[in-house]
Amino acid sequence: MNLRQLCSTLLPFLLIACQGVHSEQKPLALPQEPLVQVYFNHTESSQYQETLRPQQRNGDDLEQQIITAISTSKSSVDIAVQELRLPKIAQALVERQKAGVKVRVILENTYNHPLNESPPRKTPREAAKYDELRTQSDRNSDGQISAQEANQGDALLILRNAKVRVIDDTADGSKGSDLMHHKFIIVDDRTLIVTSANFTSSDIHGDISNPQSTGNANNLVKIDSLELAALFTQEFNLMWGKSPLFGLKKPFRPPQQVQVGNTTIDVQFSPTSPTSPWSQSTNGLIAKTLTTSSQSVNLALFVFSDQNIANTLEQQSLHNVQIRAVIDRDFIYRPYSEALDMMGVSLSNKCKYEANNHPWQKAITTVGVPKLLKGDLLHHKFAVIDNSAVITGSHNWSEAANSSNDEALLVIHSPTVAAHYQQEFERLYAEGQLGLPEAITQKIQKAQRQCSKS
Template sequence: MDNFMRLLSKFRQIVFIVCLLFLSGCVNTAVLQDIPSQIGEIIVTVEAVTTPTPAANPDPIILADDTAVPWYAIYFTEPNCVPPEARSGGLDEMLAAEILAAQESIDVAAFDLDAEPIVNALIEMEKRGIPVRVVTDSTNAAQSSIRRLRRNGISVPEDKRRALMHNKFMVIDGRIVWTGSMNYTSNGVYCNNNNLVRFDSPALALNYITEMDEMYIDRSFGPDSPENTPSTRLTIEGVTVENYFAPETEISPLIGRLVARAEEEILFMAFSFTDNVIGEALLGRADAGVSVRGVFENSGSDTIYSFYPYMEATELANLDVRRDGNPRIMHHKVFIIDRETVLLGSFNFSESANYKNDENIVIVHDPEFAAQFVEEFERIWQEAQPDS
């Protein structure tokens, strides 16, 4: 199965490159003759792609407007943390529906995975013969949900190290990417504030498949991962999208540069914020007159490592930070720059995320996309309590 998945991944990359050559008018028959014979007799049928209809909007989810721009859909949890037996209609069921609609392949990189609808859907697709690949962090590899996957024939490699395989992404059929802050757990869906974004882009999917190959096939985690993302900067429907993976790419300096370019406003939501590079960049822009507002997850925010006490104690009039009001977890990892650019993903703003953990981020440069995250920020901001 590993050899098949490696060949399938290689085949997708070749098809993607050939398509680009066709579009640019640079292809000829010699290019086609160069396709490696090792791929074997793979027959490709091109059909109209039908996007699965998302589940109806239930109470535990806030859906942003996903009707105007078909290449992305944005979802936010609305935590109510009802008892486990009463939990239904959430994003776990939406992801399960996406899995069950898969025709070719399913890749899941999950730091934590215990949501029953997702686990059941993965097992069902393995029974149907659809290739299913799952990787997880060793911290959570012994839990019953992972054991169930393995008992049902799904190989689940783990990173086997102290640092974290902290990704939360899914790739369906080599074109649909789900990523964001949400762990694939019942609490992640029903108790914690999270974001989840669905992208429809074969080029973006190829980036994530390449990362998955490193972990699933090559067992390369953390600093051992090669810096080989096919397209770190893409254009999707006229919108510039950036995509990076840590620790092969240092994300903290990248965020620092993004923050340093802010001209009017910076908004952020942070589960963890201890990174000096990012913190100093924020303080520098606030000192330069840029409006900065941020919400910190309450737990851990009063430690000497967190930037919350330092920011809260500053006398900069245009810097305002609060601790979140969710009695459970505010789990977002988001920056919004000038209401035009959004950074999202699994990356906590910490040195461990930058240098040790397996992480991913997406940066979308689009005011319409950003507007939906601004709305979520304002909702979290209103629920948060300023220190007196």
């Protein structure tokens, strides 16, 4: 056998071997759009050193992206976020206010209570969050929070001590909107950060009390655009003005489109009144965007409970669009989950089914839960359409997000940006548990038997 024949014989095996080696290596960092950059706290293409839990880990440091943006501010920083518990972010805000920068912060009222205040009517989830805050602030791990520890570890106390003005969704004189769920920052009326993450250790880095946790899977997009920042400033000012407006007290804000360099971005804010046409709502914009798909739709969602969106996806599936989805384990198999529709089944809640429930006639098996470390959640709210557009933001695909909560939704038309989200989706999907687990099948059958008797 001559050299050429030998090379021809060995080449396929060499390629397979090289592919195997490459699969074990971390993926290469993808190119970014200059004006629209995206980051993921679970990406395998980068690493960073945590500060609250001093350890090296995979991921983009979303907290540092936020701190860097704040630290570059010259005139103003506006933050609207459901929950802010990271002390270094608070310290960065205090430093900029001392430098003469105008700092304004809006929170969800449930989480506008520092350690020295007891929030009213804590749910088990809220109580767990305050326990996590206590653990985070207890620097010497003696089980007690000294005044010094609280002043250094409690972000809200840091802001209050520096007299940084913070309001919440009770500023309108109400008991609060259903949920002030925004997660955005505007710096100097130009730089915009929109993320799915709350500013907490559990949403960005991991649970303080669980060293194995790497945080809830989240993404962050940073955009350089005067025009888009102006639209978010309008939304912020509705909540901050002399007569603050939250939830359904706000006027209807239709979708608007902005050109950012070579990238087109659609934006819409929630909520939309249930009396308005659904097609004009934020969920309506999601559905409208999904109807443009001709090849594929890939979903990574915390919650998916909007029936109309599920019906839209079914029609796309019937037109040979490949639909794949990973949904958080805590929500995917609940009776109201549209993932069940996609898999062609229904689960009753005390023998009652969701209104207009519609299991798909041609069920799909490309729906499942991602493999995450114990305690971590899939907190994304994104979809990738035809590898060319992305739906993202703070907006869960639910009725509450659509018609009750304060939310922001972006549709980013950019293959470069879409590639980042697609890489994150493929990472989650590759090790996901797909299809209907036997335990859920048995649960559905048991409910059917019990309901038929009653």
